[in-house]
Amino acid sequence: MLARLDAPTSSAAVLELRAQASYGNGQLEACVSAWEELYALSLAEGHPADAARAAAMIAMYLMMDTGLMAPVRGWLRRAERLIDDAVDSPAEALVPMVRSYERFLCGDVDAVQEQSALAIERGERLNVTSAVVIGRVAAARVRIADGDVSEGLDQLDEVGTLLMAGEADPLTTGMMYCELICAAQSLALYDRATEWTDVMDRWRRAAAVGSINGRCRVHRAELLRVSGPCELAEAEALRACEELRPWMRREFGWPLMELGTIRLRKGDLDGAEEAFLRAHAHAWSPQPGLALLRLEQGDVPAATELIADAIAHPSAVPSKELPPHGDLRRAPLWDAQARIADVAGDADTVHRSAEALRSVATTYPTRTLSAAAILAEGRADLVVGALDDAIERCGTAVAEWIDLGAPFEAAVARTVLARAWDAAGQPVCARREWESAGAAFTAFGALRWAEHAREGGASSTTAGSTTHGMSPTAAPVVRARFTCQVDTRTVEFGGGSVQLHDLTGLRHLGRLLANPGREFHALDLVTLERGGTTGTAATGTAAPIEDGLVDVAEAVGAGLPVLDDQAREAYRRRLTEIEEDIEEAIRLNDPARAELAERDRDFLVTELTRAVGLGGRQRTTGGGAERARTSVTRAIRYALERLAAHHPAAATHLRQCVRTGTYCAYEPDPLVPVTWQV
Secondary structure, eight states, X not given: OGGGOOSOOOOHHHHHHHHHHHHHTTOHHHHHHHHHHHHHHHHHTTOHHHHHHHHHHHHHHHHHHTOOHHHHHHHHHHHHHHHTTSTTSTHHHHHHHHHHHHHHHTTOHHHHHHHHHHHHHHHHXXXXXXXXHHHHHHHHHHHHHTTOHHHHHHHHHHHHHHHHTTOSOHHHHHHHHHHHHHHXXXXXXXXXHHHHHHHHHHHHHHHOOTTHHHHHHHHHHHHHHHHSOHHHHHHHHHHHHHHHTTXXXXXXXXXXXXXXXXXXXXXXXXXXXXXXXXXXXXXXXXXXXXXXXXXXXXXXXXHHHHHHHHHHSOOOOOOTTSOOSSHHHHHHHHHHHHHHHHHHTOHHHHHHHHHHHHHHHHHSOOHHHHHHHHHHHHHHHHHHTOHHHHHHHHHHHHHHHHHTTOHHHHHHHHHHHHHHHHHTTOHHHHHHHHHHHHHHHHHHTOHHHXXXXXXXXXXXXXXXXXXXXXXOOOOOXXXXXXXXXXXXXXXXXXXXXXXXXXXXXXXXXXXXXXXXXXXXXXXXXXXXXXXOOOOOGGGTOOOOXXXXXXXXXXXXXXXXXXXXXXXXXXXXXXXXXXXXXXHHHHHTTOHHHHHHHHHHHHHHHHHHHHTBOGGGOBOEESSHHHHHHHHHHHHHHHHHHHHHHHOHHHHHHHHHHEEOSSEEEEOOOTTSOEEEEO
């Protein structure tokens, strides 16, 4: 109720309750606005301690969910100016607590050590548990970033024990559980990340607030992306995106990148591209995913250029979800570069990437980073023809990834090992690895990779091939049937036949199969299902509809504004704060800080621009086009689930070749041509 009050209130207690209720209801801007009102009220009534605390809380919420450091610094400066008049108040501990993480996200290690020590000392003295816990986590993450991995992890485990004992408030507990997982993920310690994700998952069901549920889902998706299966990983990532949509601003690129990576492994190249480009639109680096996507699409030069640029200019976006700035953040980029250069036959680049990965694995000694380095070294050996070394290293990488519970990575290593055996003139050993890789990919749900493995087992490999170094083989045309009589659908494929009760999703599929390669807007499919004819749904203009149903333009609907009035006003205030931060950075001759603030400004300007349509009207989301996309996608997925229960081969083929989204299409694999009778 407090979060929905429209009338202004002058009570500090009510304003704080309103802020908490707004955050719990998923209204970040309303939460921040309530704290801003409390800050102004405290100043007006001559309570500097309360004003300092409110300013620190605003900085914390902005840092957690927007990733915009310039406004965070602005509110911290306000709080710091008030601390001298707020002796022995919680603000004394809260300000260095937030400052320690602001500095951590910006890569200022020395300042993190200083501020975290202050937060811990003052938190213990003033009984501010959140400051002690967050200060200790920041200090531990700095230890890890400095290469003292064992000590840093031990310190994080100690904090985890405090959290499990219930010694911190729910918001602090949830965010710090997330930090424990992020620290483990940055080191690719999947077993440790799994343990803490399980703990957080059990805790969040009863106590989570704000964005914590969604963040936990992203971590679960990250782990499923490693262990499989792909379907579960994608479902978790999609749910995470839905839950985090009201919360995250720039950091919304994080779940989108995870979704894209999962889809890339699954073989859904169009879906992966959509997710990567949406992440890029949120000012989040789409690498190495986008470069690897270009490799899958056969564009090796583009993949090479993209990954080289990403390594030369690594993302500087402040985020606690990513490893700190430095080589640990570049490790996935070097891993991808080794793979791309391997396909390109670029021995020098593969070698440099392998050396860089080995350096990271030496500084941060974990088995997963070491396994990645070993495989990159095996690729380097293979490219230059050192086949005995390549076979030994790739075999070691396979064993390591299997032992680490990473079947996809193990199968990828097997494909490199198979190529090495093939180059050494050992086709029987090569086929054994191709078959094992194919079986692992199939079980994982990476069906496109499984098909490549089957191709590799059936033919010799070519190092310069554009698809994982494999040469396609000609395949006979498959004749299939997808017909409907009354309400019974007959599906024949690959020698199997089944009859199903007809469903909306099956009718959508029938229209796509009847027009291979043609894109249908989701609104067109909905219109056809309702008995109309397609028109210009993609542009939102009217199309003739039979039986008196609404036309497409009406179906588009008003939707919801991309940014509501409160969010737009908050963005404008933050732009002013960012300009002040830029001016101060210039006065202090701090170009790095000014550059980060300018990126914050560019992001907010882009967000405000996206929210405005033609003639200055508000742009909306969630209207008819969005509803049609969601409806069609769900209908097709449900139909394929039903089909999979009776004819798995047909369902697998359709999942691989049918693209859903705003535009839907059936795009048959040229390596496995299919002629459908519809």
